Amino acid sequence: xxxxxxxxxxxxxxxxxxxxxxxxxxxxxxxxxxxxxxxxxxxxxxxxxxxxxxxxxxxxxxxxxxxxxxxxxxxxxxxxxxxxxxxxxxxxxxxxxxxxxxxxxxxxxxxxxxxxxxxxxxxxxxxxxxxxxxxxxxxxxxxxxxxxxxxxxxxxxxxxxxxxxxxxxxxxxxxxxxxxxxxxxxxxxxxxxxxxxxxxxxxxxxxxxxxxxxxxxxxxxxxxxxxxxxxxxxxxxxxxxxxxxxxxxxxxxxxxxxxxxxxxxxxxxxxxxxxxxxxxxxxxxxxxxxxxxxxx
Numbered sequence: 001x002x003x004x005x006x007x008x009x010x011x012x013x014x015x016x017x018x019x020x021x022x023x024x025x026x027x028x029x030x031x032x033x034x035x036x037x038x039x040x041x042x043x044x045x046x047x048x049x050x051x052x053x054x055x056x057x058x059x060x061x062x063x064x065x066x067x068x069x070x071x072x073x074x075x076x077x078x079x080x081x082x083x084x085x086x087x088x089x090x091x092x093x094x095x096x097x098x099x100x101x102x103x104x105x106x107x108x109x110x111x112x113x114x115x116x117x118x119x120x121x122x123x124x125x126x127x128x129x130x131x132x133x134x135x136x137x138x139x140x141x142x143x144x145x146x147x148x149x150x151x152x153x154x155x156x157x158x159x160x161x162x163x164x165x166x167x168x169x170x171x172x173x174x175x176x177x178x179x180x181x182x183x184x185x186x187x188x189x190x191x192x193x194x195x196x197x198x199x200x201x202x203x204x205x206x207x208x209x210x211x212x213x214x215x216x217x218x219x220x221x222x223x224x225x226x227x228x229x230x231x232x233x234x235x236x237x238x239x240x241x242x243x244x245x246x247x248x249x250x251x252x253x254x255x256x257x258x259x260x261x262x263x264x265x266x267x268x269x270x271x272x273x274x275x276x277x278x279x280x281x282x283x284x285x286x287x288x289x290x291x292x293x294x295x296x
Contacts, residue, residue, distance in 0.1 A: 010213045014221045017205045022228035024198035025100035026236055028092065031190040033237075038092040039166065039174045041191065046084065046163040048195025049203075050156060057152035065150045076154070077161045084162025085169075099239050104229040108222055151207055159199065 031041050095103050174180070182188050209218045233239040 006212075010209065010217075013205060014209045014213065014218055015224065017202055017209055017218075018221055018225040019228060020197050020202040020205070022104065022225045022232060024194060024202070025095075025104050025229045026232050027190040027193045028095055029100045029233070029237060031187065031194075032092065032096055034184070034187055034190070036187055036190070037174055037179045038089070038096070039170045040180055041092065041194065042088045043163065043166050043170055044191045045088075045194040045199055046159050046166065048192060049199030050159045050163060052196060052200040053152060053156045053159065053204075057150070057156040061150040061153050065153050073157075076157050080158045080161035081165060084158060085165045088162075089166075089169075100233045100237070101226065101230045101239065104226045108226065152204070155203060155207075 028041075032038070091103070094106075098106075182191070206218065
């Protein structure tokens with residue numbers, strides 16, 4: 001059992017995580033409103049996050065960093081393509097047409113969509129209650145973490161591959177030098193927040209929360225982020241809240257909790273099966289037995 005100070009520390013950590021991510025939705029929308037290019041925003045964001053993580057990854061994991069192999073690098077490159085390039089690119093593209101509140105609410109559908117796809121394709125069952133299980137739902141990171149447990153180094157390598165991919169896209173998409181210049185302190189703030197807080201602090205804090213409290217505990221607080229985004233968007237950006245949008249967000253949150261509840265019940269059921277087997281075996285072995293001898 002964890003002590004009360006440890007539980008309080010974990011609670012404050014997961015609330016701080018949701019607050020950091022909620023702020024990211026707001027600053028991302030503000031950056032788009034100011035006319036910052038989506039590609040430029042993501043390139044600067046990942047550059048800042050990578051510069052923040054490299055010193056910590058190098059010095060903190062210098063002695064226990066496993067060697068890199070070509071197979072592992074290929075997996076990290078694919079992980080960066082899915083979790084960095086596609087994730088950040090499509091997020092900003094969707095945020096261009098939707099409000100930050102809807103973008104945050106839609107994130108709550110990720111577990112349900114993942115389970116639906118896994119069931120329809122008859123893939124392996126995904127258990128979000130296992131350690132790093134939610135990370136597997138988001139980016140299929142569990143197999144990579146098992147092979148390369150140096151987490152900060154893995155994050156730094158993934159960000160580096162994602163940055164290379166975005167730079168390749170920028171070479172064809174954003175070759176105008178003028179779009180790479182920042183024209184105000186507000187634009188600089190949005191990029192610094194995205195790089196330092198969202199990609200640096202929040203990502204590391206998320207791994208810490210999942211490691212200490214479990215993925216289920218961390219995911220339960222995800223709707224808090226949606227509420228924070230709705231309030232901040234109304235106050236800072238002047239977004240309006242409509243009844244239909246509120247009802248839709250509530251239904252999405254209910255769906256998230258149903259998925260988490262179902263997986264938690266499934267975990268309890270699976271954990272009870274070995275106990276039942278051991279109980280039956282112990283009863284069988286405790287019964288008196290009679291041995292018939294063939295010796296006259």
